[in-house]
Amino acid sequence: MALPPDMPPPAPPPPDVRLIKGLVVVLTSVMILGVIVIIGLLVTRLGMAPAPLALPDSITLPAGAAPQAITLARDWVLVLTQDDQVLLFDRNSGALRHQMALPQD
Numbered sequence: 469m470a471l472p473p474d475m476p477p478p479a480p481p482p483p484d485v486r487l488i489k490g491l492v493v494v495l496t497s498v499m500i501l502g503v504i505v506i507i508g509l510l511v512t513r514l515g516m517a518p519a520p521l522a523l524p525d526s527i528t529l530p531a532g533a534a535p536q537a538i539t540l541a542r543d544w545v546l547v548l549t550q551d552d553q554v555l556l557f558d559r560n561s562g563a564l565r566h567q568m569a570l571p572q573d
Contacts, residue, residue: 524562529555 556566
Protein backbone atom coordinates (compact mmCIF):
# COMPACT_ATOMS: atom_id res chain seq x y z
CA MET A 469 0.00 0.00 0.00
CA ALA A 470 1.49 3.32 -1.03
CA LEU A 471 1.54 6.28 1.33
CA PRO A 472 0.21 9.64 0.20
CA PRO A 473 3.05 12.03 -0.67
CA ASP A 474 2.24 14.46 2.15
CA MET A 475 2.34 11.75 4.90
CA PRO A 476 5.67 10.99 6.61
CA PRO A 477 6.77 7.32 6.89
CA PRO A 478 5.88 5.61 10.17
CA ALA A 479 8.43 5.84 12.93
CA PRO A 480 10.23 2.59 13.84
CA PRO A 481 9.04 1.00 17.06
CA PRO A 482 10.98 1.73 20.24
CA PRO A 483 13.76 -0.73 21.18
CA ASP A 484 11.72 -2.20 24.04
CA VAL A 485 8.91 -3.19 21.67
CA ARG A 486 11.38 -4.75 19.22
CA LEU A 487 12.92 -6.75 22.07
CA ILE A 488 9.52 -8.00 23.24
CA LYS A 489 8.56 -8.89 19.67
CA GLY A 490 11.76 -10.92 19.28
CA LEU A 491 11.16 -12.71 22.60
CA VAL A 492 7.60 -13.57 21.59
CA VAL A 493 8.83 -15.03 18.28
CA VAL A 494 11.50 -17.11 20.07
CA LEU A 495 9.04 -18.32 22.73
CA THR A 496 6.47 -19.30 20.11
CA SER A 497 9.11 -21.20 18.13
CA VAL A 498 10.32 -23.06 21.22
CA MET A 499 6.75 -23.97 22.23
CA ILE A 500 5.94 -25.31 18.76
CA LEU A 501 9.16 -27.33 18.69
CA GLY A 502 8.44 -28.69 22.20
CA VAL A 503 4.94 -29.82 21.25
CA ILE A 504 6.33 -31.56 18.16
CA VAL A 505 8.98 -33.34 20.26
CA ILE A 506 6.44 -34.44 22.89
CA ILE A 507 4.05 -35.78 20.25
CA GLY A 508 6.94 -37.60 18.56
CA LEU A 509 8.03 -39.19 21.84
CA LEU A 510 4.47 -40.27 22.65
CA VAL A 511 4.03 -41.84 19.23
CA THR A 512 7.31 -43.75 19.40
CA ARG A 513 7.06 -44.84 23.05
CA LEU A 514 3.41 -45.87 23.07
CA GLY A 515 3.94 -48.00 19.97
CA MET A 516 6.67 -50.07 21.63
CA ALA A 517 5.87 -53.44 23.15
CA PRO A 518 6.90 -53.88 26.79
CA ALA A 519 9.92 -56.03 27.49
CA PRO A 520 8.96 -59.62 28.29
CA LEU A 521 9.44 -60.83 31.84
CA ALA A 522 12.25 -63.31 32.32
CA LEU A 523 10.58 -66.10 34.26
CA PRO A 524 11.82 -69.59 35.07
CA ASP A 525 10.51 -72.37 32.85
CA SER A 526 8.76 -74.01 35.77
CA ILE A 527 8.29 -73.69 39.51
CA THR A 528 7.48 -76.80 41.49
CA LEU A 529 5.31 -76.18 44.53
CA PRO A 530 5.43 -78.54 47.50
CA ALA A 531 2.82 -81.30 47.56
CA GLY A 532 -0.65 -80.00 48.45
CA ALA A 533 0.28 -76.32 48.05
CA ALA A 534 -2.09 -74.16 46.01
CA PRO A 535 -0.95 -70.65 45.04
CA GLN A 536 -2.98 -67.71 46.34
CA ALA A 537 -0.72 -64.83 45.19
CA ILE A 538 2.49 -64.46 43.21
CA THR A 539 4.94 -61.56 43.42
CA LEU A 540 7.83 -60.98 41.02
CA ALA A 541 11.06 -59.25 41.97
CA ARG A 542 14.41 -58.80 40.25
CA ASP A 543 16.01 -61.98 41.65
CA TRP A 544 13.13 -64.03 43.03
CA VAL A 545 9.52 -65.14 42.73
CA LEU A 546 7.44 -65.15 45.90
CA VAL A 547 4.42 -67.45 46.12
CA LEU A 548 1.84 -67.21 48.90
CA THR A 549 -0.09 -70.46 49.24
CA GLN A 550 -3.66 -71.10 50.39
CA ASP A 551 -2.34 -72.56 53.68
CA ASP A 552 -0.40 -69.33 54.55
CA GLN A 553 3.03 -70.56 53.49
CA VAL A 554 5.47 -68.13 51.85
CA LEU A 555 7.68 -69.79 49.24
CA LEU A 556 10.67 -67.91 47.83
CA PHE A 557 11.97 -69.22 44.49
CA ASP A 558 15.07 -68.22 42.53
CA ARG A 559 13.91 -66.31 39.44
CA ASN A 560 16.56 -67.75 37.10
CA SER A 561 16.52 -71.42 38.05
CA GLY A 562 13.10 -71.82 39.68
CA ALA A 563 14.66 -73.55 42.70
CA LEU A 564 13.04 -73.12 46.12
CA ARG A 565 15.35 -70.89 48.19
CA HIS A 566 13.30 -70.34 51.34
CA GLN A 567 10.00 -71.41 52.89
CA MET A 568 8.26 -69.97 55.93
CA ALA A 569 4.85 -69.97 57.55
CA LEU A 570 2.92 -66.80 58.19
CA PRO A 571 1.96 -66.24 61.83
CA GLN A 572 -1.67 -67.01 62.65
CA ASP A 573 -3.87 -64.33 64.24
